[in-house]
Amino acid sequence: MVELFDKYSEALGLWVLPENTEDDKVALKLQMGDGRRMRDIMMHNKNKKDKQFLFDRFAEFVKDLIVRDYPDAGEKGVLGYVEINLNLLFESAQLVFKMTTKKEMEKAKQAMLQETKKLIEGD
Numbered sequence: 001m002v003e004l005f006d007k008y009s010e011a012l013g014l015w016v017l018p019e020n021t022e023d024d025k026v027a028l029k030l031q032m033g034d035g036r037r038m039r040d041i042m043m044h045n046k047n048k049k050d051k052q053f054l055f056d057r058f059a060e061f062v063k064d065l066i067v068r069d070y071p072d073a074g075e076k077g078v079l080g081y082v083e084i085n086l087n088l089l090f091e092s093a094q095l096v097f098k099m100t101t102k103k104e105m106e107k108a109k110q111a112m113l114q115e116t117k118k119l120i121e122g123d
Contacts, residue, residue: 013030014027015028015092015093015096017066018085018089018092019081019085019088026070028066028068028069035097037061038061038093038097039097039099041057041058041061042054042094042099044057055086055090058086058089058090059083059086062089063075066078091105
């Protein structure tokens with residue numbers, strides 16, 4: 001039984017953040033509670049009507065994870081990184097926390113592109 005729990009701890013693993021180079025890789029060590037916090041952000045009822053609320057909470061979550069693992073990083077620089085890469089981080093987090101699959105993500109992106117195209121073309 002103890003091995004089961006050890007395997008769970010190992011499964012938390014690392015989240016290698018997007019927009020890294022081989023020489024400058026930022027990998028966050030996920031800890032117990034991170035998945036629950038991500039789930040709570042994603043499932044909050046207010047997100048259905050207020051996407052700004054969703055992204056603000058998510059940005060704060062990512063900033064907290066980075067600062068936790070890289071306490072010497074300047075908060076201003078971390079906030080800039082999060083802001084510039086927010087969409088990439090959001091997609092990556094959904095995959096890392098197993099809230100979707102790459103296939104489902106691509107399907108959703110294609111549907112959104114088609115919807116945007118229709119809006120632009122005025123159909």
